Every structure is written in C-alpha cells, then in structure tokens.
Amino acid sequence: MEPSPAPASLIPDMTATVRRIVQETPDTATYWLAIDEPERRAAYRFRPGQFNMLYVFATGEVPISVSSDPAHTQRLAHTIRATGRVTDVVRSLHPGARVGVRGPFGTPWPVREAEGQDLLIVAGGLGLAPVRPIVYEAIRARDRYRRVVVLVGARGPEHVLYRHQLDAWSHWIRGRAIEVHLTVDVPDDAWPFGHGVVTTLYPQVGLAPKRTTAFVCGPEIMMRFAAAGLVDHGVPPDRIHVSMERNMQCAVRMCGHCQWGPAFVCEDGPVFPWSRASAWLGVDEL
Numbered sequence: 001m002e003p004s005p006a007p008a009s010l011i012p013d014m015t016a017t018v019r020r021i022v023q024e025t026p027d028t029a030t031y032w033l034a035i036d037e038p039e040r041r042a043a044y045r046f047r048p049g050q051f052n053m054l055y056v057f058a059t060g061e062v063p064i065s066v067s068s069d070p071a072h073t074q075r076l077a078h079t080i081r082a083t084g085r086v087t088d089v090v091r092s093l094h095p096g097a098r099v100g101v102r103g104p105f106g107t108p109w110p111v112r113e114a115e116g117q118d119l120l121i122v123a124g125g126l127g128l129a130p131v132r133p134i135v136y137e138a139i140r141a142r143d144r145y146r147r148v149v150v151l152v153g154a155r156g157p158e159h160v161l162y163r164h165q166l167d168a169w170s171h172w173i174r175g176r177a178i179e180v181h182l183t184v185d186v187p188d189d190a191w192p193f194g195h196g197v198v199t200t201l202y203p204q205v206g207l208a209p210k211r212t213t214a215f216v217c218g219p220e221i222m223m224r225f226a227a228a229g230l231v232d233h234g235v236p237p238d239r240i241h242v243s244m245e246r247n248m249q250c251a252v253r254m255c256g257h258c259q260w261g262p263a264f265v266c267e268d269g270p271v272f273p274w275s276r277a278s279a280w281l282g283v284d285e286l
C-alpha cells in the first residue's frame with residue numbers, strides 16, 4: 001500500500017530567496033524574502049500579526065511573524081532572533097539563499113477595532129516585529145484613528161529593533177503624529193529616553209482608557225504586566241490584545257504542540273483578546 005501523502009498544507013509548497021539581511025541587534029536580523037514563483041508572489045497577502053512557517057532546508061521549520069508592510073508583499077520581512085536549532089542556522093544564511101515557506105497562518109491583530117479610537121501599541125524586545133505591520137497600516141490610514149501611540153521597551157539600547165524607523169515614525173504625518181516612546185531596562189550614558197520597564201511609560205502618555213484599543217506583544221511576563229497595567233488604568237480587557245508564542249510544528253491544528261488550554265495557538269491565535277488570555281496565562285503548565 002502506498003503511504004498516504006502528507007496534507008498539502010504541511011509541505012512547504014513555496015520557496016523564497018533571501019534578498020537582503022539587516023542586522024538589527026547582536027542576536028537578531030531581518031531577512032527580506034521574495035517568493036520565487038511570480039504568480040505566488042503576486043497572490044500572497046497577509047494581515048498584521050500573521051506568521052509564516054519558514055523551512056530551512058535540511059534543518060527544520062519555525063513559525064516567524066511577518067514584520068513588513070501588508071501593502072507591499074513583493075518582499076516579506078521576517079525579523080528572527082537566533083535562539084536554537086533552526087534559528088541558529090538561519091543566522092548563517094546569506095542573500096541568495098533559499099528557504100521553504102508556508103503561510104500565512106494565524107489570527108491577525110483586529111486593527112479595525114481601533115478605528116475612531118486611540119490605537120496603542122505596547123512592544124517589548126522582539127515583540128516589536130509582529131506589531132510593526134500595524135504601524136505601517138496606521139500610517140497609511142492615519143485619519144481613522146485619534147492618537148497612535150507606540151511604546152517600546154527593551155533590555156538595553158543595543159536591543160531596540162528598527163531604531164532608525166522609530167525616529168522616522170515619530171515625525172508628523174499629515175499633521176497628526178505617531179507618538180513613539182522608548183525605554184530600556186539598562187541604559188548607557190548616551191541613551192536619551194526612558195529608563196525602566198515599558199509600563200513606566202503609561203503615566204507620561206496620558207491614556208484615555210475608555211477610548212483605547214491596545215495591541216501588546218513581547219515576552220510572556222512583559223505581556224502579563226503590560227496588559228494588567230492597562231486594565232488597572234481602566235482599559236477594558238476585551239480591547240486589549242496579546243500575541244502568544246508556543247512551540248509549534250504543523251501550524252494547522254494537527255500536531256497539538258501549540259495547544260494552550262482549549263485553544264490552538266496556530267489557528268485560534270496567536271492573537272487573543274486579554275479577556276480570554278488572562279485566565280489561561282495564570283495557569284501553570286497550560
């Protein structure tokens with residue numbers, strides 16, 4: 001009997017070529033990929049918060065958020081930190097290298113919910129990558145929001161992603177600002193911005209909690225404190241959204257690796273409202 005073929009969606013059915021690599025921090029770089037097949041490249045669409053499964057040949061596959069502008073899919077950015085078996089090999093890729101791609105997968109940030117409201121992004125470290133597409137969209141549709149506020153925290157100045165872009169975002173756009181505030185845990189002498197964890201920025205921003213929709217992304221501990229702090233300020237839990245990371249292998253709800261309580265992070269997430277996520281985050285070993 002012939003072995004049954006793997007479901008099509010488990011096979012990386014697209015390849016992409018690394019076009020450019022930008023070293024962002026000592027352990028993190030942005031890989032700009034172009035899908036090889038022109039029709040697939042033209043047809044590819046993603047929403048902010050979604051991720052691709054990137055397959056490094058002869059090594060393995062990892063879920064990585066798409067961190068570029070959803071309106072420009074000829075090149076797709078993936079900002080990747082080297083942390084283990086596959087991502088360490090990613091580090092050795094050069095322009096011209098090819099990878100397999102499946103995607104996009106997962107729930108997007110519900111950016112439309114923020115229309116007419118203050119759009120607040122709270123990012124910690126690498127967590128700026130999955131929210132960057134929201135900023136591109138907000139810049140394009142700046143008139144749809146009242147304030148657009150981006151709060152960025154990092155361990156130190158050398159760990160802040162997209163540093164030049166952050167400066168550019170804070171310029172006025174059609175008379176309305178993108179407000180960017182930075183803070184680091186451990187500043188150096190040249191650091192001109194905040195000192196402390198990202199929640200220390202809340203008081204200086206002057207939140208209007210009843211008209212705020214928040215998108216929070218970073219290490220789990222940071223998201224817990226950041227979201228809980230917003231609730232303390234009066235932001236309703238269902239208007240706060242977080243993006244969860246779990247070890248993931250198939251991305252199509254089959255392998256069970258990313259099961260989180262009753263949810264599968266690959267399909268029910270990675271973006272969840274805090275009103276759901278907060279209960280599960282408190283449970284050990286979930």
Ligand SMILES: Cc1cc2nc3c(=O)[nH]c(=O)nc-3n(C[C@H](O)[C@H](O)[C@H](O)COP(=O)(O)OP(=O)(O)OC[C@H]3O[C@@H](n4cnc5c(N)ncnc54)[C@H](O)[C@@H]3O)c2cc1C
Binds near residue numbers: 084248
């Ligand atoms: C939806 C989603 C989006 C992601 N987006 C990005 C991104 O934009 N950029 C990026 O650099 N990384 C991202 N990640 C994390 C990335 O997928 C993992 O770092 C990667 O899978 C690690 O694989 P590895 O083989 O290199 O390391 P491994 O050798 O598998 O693991 C190294 C260590 O990290 C732990 N680990 C592995 N995966 C995870 C995880 N998902 N969460 C917590 N601990 C883990 C392992 O237990 C081990 O201790 C994302 C993960 C998910 C689920």
